[in-house]
Amino acid sequence: MNIDDVAHFCLSLPGAREDYKWGGVRVFSIATNKMFALQNLRGESLAFKVDKELFLGHVDRPGIHPAPYLARAQWIIMNTPYPLGAEELRDLLQRSHQLVVSKLPKRTQVGLLLEQRQ
Template sequence: MTTTIEDLQTICHRLPATTEDIKWDVHLCFNVGGKMFLLTTPDDVPPTATFKVTPEQFEQLIGQPGFRPASHLARYYWVHIDDVGRLSVARWEQLIRESYRLVAEKLPLKARRVLGV
């Protein structure tokens, strides 16, 4: 079964204090503490996504088909995938949790406590 934007949305909303909004008119974004951890473009065919990874994951992923450094965000180790359906829901769960963790751990301690992250 092909992974959908709705699958990603479900994964994101299982994480504490996740919010979603539309940025730049076309991107469905998922945030923690006001900081984005997943950016999707649901109206693209196929739908695409951009997310934060570790430096090691960055090097590994950009060498795989369908992945590339994310425009304007690559220097912060964000990658872009050209089709969310390339990955299983289980793999997406791992990647989204990691992106969430990387973003949440950079929030100020007070914000993390308030959000419960």
Template sequence: MRADRLRAFCLEFNDAVEDFPFGPGVSVFKVAGKMFALSSLDATPLTVNLKCEPENALRLRAAYPAIVPGWHMNKRHWNTVTVGELPDRMVRELIEDSYDLVVAGLPRALRLRLG
């Protein structure tokens, strides 16, 4: 998956927006003001930080060398994924899981609005 595809996929989710709170080189993808993905889209290799349930995060890290504790993030809840070292489908599933976790933590009214 290339950076443009990663960006496009992150923006496909309901209410997803791209923000640059850390400067122009770091894309932060949010839903209802809460981050679900963070990436320096021009970096090589391309990586993305994604939220993950703690037990699943440990399992993924043990199974895939391309998934490590989240860089500059709460390592219990975030993974850094090296995008080009995993199948595109898996990267998309990890992004979707991250989005879903963030949405699940939103107030009920917001969750209902997002569908």
């Protein structure tokens, strides 16, 4: 996946929107301010939230590191070319979205939760 593919996929998730912050970061969020992915505007990096119990396993992989300032919240970062295949990257971005949705108030979650694949 390239940077445009990632952006298109993130925006296809329920309730997703994008903002530009901090002088050059493309922020993908839901519910107005709950971030689930960050992309450097030059396309050099991508960061997103992962499951707490899988965080250490992800950062042990080549090309994947704890995200600066966000690692304590189980965010990882990777540079282009992304060290993951397209399907795995889409799955992780979707999971990041759902992790953030699951922390929203129940009334806000309606329409944002995706069905779990078998």
